[in-house]
Amino acid sequence: MSRTTWRHIAGRALMVLVLLLVATVALMYWLGTREDEPTRTATAAIADPAQRVAYGAYLARVGDCAACHTARGGRSYAGGAAIPSPFGTFYGPNITPDPQTGIGAWSADDFWRALHHGKRPDGQLLYPAFPYTEYTHVTRADADALYAYLRSLPAVHQESRPHELDFPYDQRYLLAFWRALHFKPGAEPDPGIAAASMSDAKTSAVASGPTAPGSVAPGPAAPAPASQASVVRGRYLVEGLGHCVACHAPRNALGATTGAGLPGGEILGLGWYGPSLHAGLAADGSSPGLAQWSAADIAALLRDGVSRHGSASGPMAEVVTGGTQYLSPSDALAIADYLKSLPAASVPKVPPPGSATLQRGEKIYGTYCVACHQSQGEGRPTAWPPLAGNLSVTAPSPLNAIRVVLQGGFAPATAANPQPHGMPPFGQVLNDDDVAAVVSYIRNAWGNQAGGVTALQVKRAR
Amino acid sequence: MQARLAACTACHGEQGKAGADGYYPRLAGKPRDYLYHQLLNFRDGRRQYQPMAHLLRDLPDAYLRDIATWFSDQHPPYPAPAAPSTDAAQMARGKQLVLQGDTARKLPACSACHGAALSGVLPAIPGLLGLPRDYIGAQIGSWQSGLRRAAAPDCMADIARRLEPADVAAVAAWLSAQPVTQGNTPPGAAVSALNTTATQAGAPGAEDGGYRPAPVGSVTLPVHCGSQESVQ
Numbered sequence: 001m002s003r004t005t006w007r008h009i010a011g012r013a014l015m016v017l018v019l020l021l022v023a024t025v026a027l028m029y030w031l032g033t034r035e036d037e038p039t040r041t042a043t044a045a046i047a048d049p050a051q052r053v054a055y056g057a058y059l060a061r062v063g064d065c066a067a068c069h070t071a072r073g074g075r076s077y078a079g080g081a082a083i084p085s086p087f088g089t090f091y092g093p094n095i096t097p098d099p100q101t102g103i104g105a106w107s108a109d110d111f112w113r114a115l116h117h118g119k120r121p122d123g124q125l126l127y128p129a130f131p132y133t134e135y136t137h138v139t140r141a142d143a144d145a146l147y148a149y150l151r152s153l154p155a156v157h158q159e160s161r162p163h164e165l166d167f168p169y170d171q172r173y174l175l176a177f178w179r180a181l182h183f184k185p186g187a188e189p190d191p192g193i194a195a196a197s198m199s200d201a202k203t204s205a206v207a208s209g210p211t212a213p214g215s216v217a218p219g220p221a222a223p224a225p226a227s228q229a230s231v232v233r234g235r236y237l238v239e240g241l242g243h244c245v246a247c248h249a250p251r252n253a254l255g256a257t258t259g260a261g262l263p264g265g266e267i268l269g270l271g272w273y274g275p276s277l278h279a280g281l282a283a284d285g286s287s288p289g290l291a292q293w294s295a296a297d298i299a300a301l302l303r304d305g306v307s308r309h310g311s312a313s314g315p316m317a318e319v320v321t322g323g324t325q326y327l328s329p330s331d332a333l334a335i336a337d338y339l340k341s342l343p344a345a346s347v348p349k350v351p352p353p354g355s356a357t358l359q360r361g362e363k364i365y366g367t368y369c370v371a372c373h374q375s376q377g378e379g380r381p382t383a384w385p386p387l388a389g390n391l392s393v394t395a396p397s398p399l400n401a402i403r404v405v406l407q408g409g410f411a412p413a414t415a416a417n418p419q420p421h422g423m424p425p426f427g428q429v430l431n432d433d434d435v436a437a438v439v440s441y442i443r444n445a446w447g448n449q450a451g452g453v454t455a456l457q458v459k460r461a462r
Numbered sequence: 463m464q465a466r467l468a469a470c471t472a473c474h475g476e477q478g479k480a481g482a483d484g485y486y487p488r489l490a491g492k493p494r495d496y497l498y499h500q501l502l503n504f505r506d507g508r509r510q511y512q513p514m515a516h517l518l519r520d521l522p523d524a525y526l527r528d529i530a531t532w533f534s535d536q537h538p539p540y541p542a543p544a545a546p547s548t549d550a551a552q553m554a555r556g557k558q559l560v561l562q563g564d565t566a567r568k569l570p571a572c573s574a575c576h577g578a579a580l581s582g583v584l585p586a587i588p589g590l591l592g593l594p595r596d597y598i599g600a601q602i603g604s605w606q607s608g609l610r611r612a613a614a615p616d617c618m619a620d621i622a623r624r625l626e627p628a629d630v631a632a633v634a635a636w637l638s639a640q641p642v643t644q645g646n647t648p649p650g651a652a653v654s655a656l657n658t659t660a661t662q663a664g665a666p667g668a669e670d671g672g673y674r675p676a677p678v679g680s681v682t683l684p685v686h687c688g689s690q691e692s693v694q
Binding site: 318 | 463466467468469471472473505506513516517518519521524525
């Protein structure tokens with residue numbers, strides 16, 4: 001064939017490739033920006049305005065909106081809280097009804113669009129640091145209740161602080177491609193999800209009394225099987241407003257959670273680890289992890305911040321403080337029922353650290369830890385949590401155990417536990433090798449089989 | 463309560479009697495509202511110390527008040543004072559600033575607000591004795607730079623900004639060298655007219671030698687003090 005024919009074919013091929021590329025980009029952009037409006041709403045809106053506001057206040061707690069939308073020591077929901085991430089720092093915006101700096105000019109439809117589609121009223125795409133990837137599962141009725149509550153807040157005139165993101169993450173339009181890969185607007189939810197909650201809300205928003213630790217469920221010692229309605233409701237709370245997956249699942253290089261379930265993962269930007277919320281299935285046939293927790297134990301942790309198996313610490317203490325302690329008893333139990341319905345996940349066998357490390361760790365444990373956590377790591381719940389079988393201690397990542405040893409911390413203060421015990425920080429008295437040894441020890445004593453920790457991991461966590 | 467507060471006493475010493483070095487000040491016996499304000503300040507970002515902010519992050523006002531109450535009710539003995547500075551002129555300057563102030567520079571005496579015995583004034587003005595020299599210097603420095611703040615009007619910030627480095631060093635040297643053994647009597651003065659205050663405020667035979675904050679309203683402040691006036 002002649003040179004011109006070759007050139008002709010190559011030119012054609014190139015053109016096809018370019019067209020394909022353009023088509024792909026266009027398709028992805030369309031996928032990332034499209035909106036499929038659901039045609040009906042599964043639940044009717046709460047008719048009484050006062051009740052709607054009260055239920056919205058309850059939902060704002062469930063979602064812990066204040067965690068990102070209220071700065072430390074700042075006005076409620078006026079924004080400014082920093083959310084660190086590998087892509088830069090996000091700042092939660094002002095969501096009070098101030099028309100200029102808040103969302104006072106938003107309609108209920110605008111608010112729904114933000115929650116369900118992740119878009120601002122002007123159509124601009126929202127960063128998924130605002131977890132609309134989960135909030136998209138919230139019903140229109142609940143979104144309207146939240147909206148009504150936010151409208152009832154005092155308007156605070158305070159400019160939202162702009163995000164400080166690295167290039168290219170600061171290019172908002174690129175979110176279209178991220179969304180094409182990782183965001184699908186919620187489908188029509190199960191009509192059963194809110195039926196229980198509406199009657200619940202009338203009382204829970206105003207008077208959700210304290211529970212004694214470990215006694216949330218009014219049931220007998222052998223718990224009755226969870227009702228299907230409770231599991232459905234729990235799933236709705238976990239996958240929607242609760243946005244549990246934000247911390248309890250791994251994220252890919254683009255910061256998206258991709259897999260199914262809540263298998264646990266490092267919390268990017270915070271340096272903590274959200275443990276798996278599945279029952280464990282170890283190689284030796286034992287069932288570690290959440291398998292040891294009853295639904296009542298889980299509900300106790302959510303509402304009281306402490307349980308007989310462990311206390312909330314780090315980011316989870318914050319979640320309990322701002323959110324889950326306000327859950328109604330039935331919603332807390334619904335979340336627990338749903339988590340207990342998740343399939344068991346196998347726990348890989350990890351080789352134990354060397355005996356020299358373990359001996360050193362045991363000695364340090366005997367000096368600093370045993371007075372509270374006891375000789376068999378059984379602790380004295382709920383003042384001092386057990387370390388044997390503790391979710392954070394035995395997690396694949398040692399981050400939480402290292403951080404708690406270095407920084408200490410109080411369990412969250414809740415109605416049932418208003419004066420929580422605090423763990424002292426040991427970062428000043430123990431060096432990196434000491435911390436590595438003692439964390440290695442507690443991760444491999446009393447039946448724990450979580451593997452060792454290096455001094456370098458401790459150094460990085462400081 | 464002691465068991466609940468192990469996270470505090472690990473650094474601030476048993477009963478909050480102060481840590482081993484100059485970084486962790488005594489908490490015991492300080493006015494309850496002073497301690498409460500500092501807990502709020504650390505939690506809400508008006509004082510900057512990451513370990514404190516981390517520990518307090520999830521604690522509500524009510525528990526912080528309980529914690530403040532517990533430490534204000536502790537009265538372990540005070541340690542021996544620091545050795546006086548060998549610079550006699552510096553010590554004299556420190557004593558003068560603390561007890562007389564400097565009218566020409568509109569500097570009130572420390573004792574004008576913190577009490578004649580420098581033991582603080584209820585509900586929220588802290589005592590100044592029994593603190594390490596470095597700690598006192600660091601706090602005044604933090605007020606000068608704005609790192610440490612108090613409720614407006616922040617009288618301490620105004621005064622700190624009028625102090626020269628030599629003033630700060632002199633005040634810290636003199637204050638840290640005063641023994642805390644004489645109850646509510648002015649340091650360096652004969653036991654005299656202020657005995658009434660001592661019997662009111664100090665429990666006889668207490669381990670802290672009766673060094674207690676003066677009662678509410680016993681001192682007329684020369685400046686407006688947001689911390690003292692904002693207490694409900």
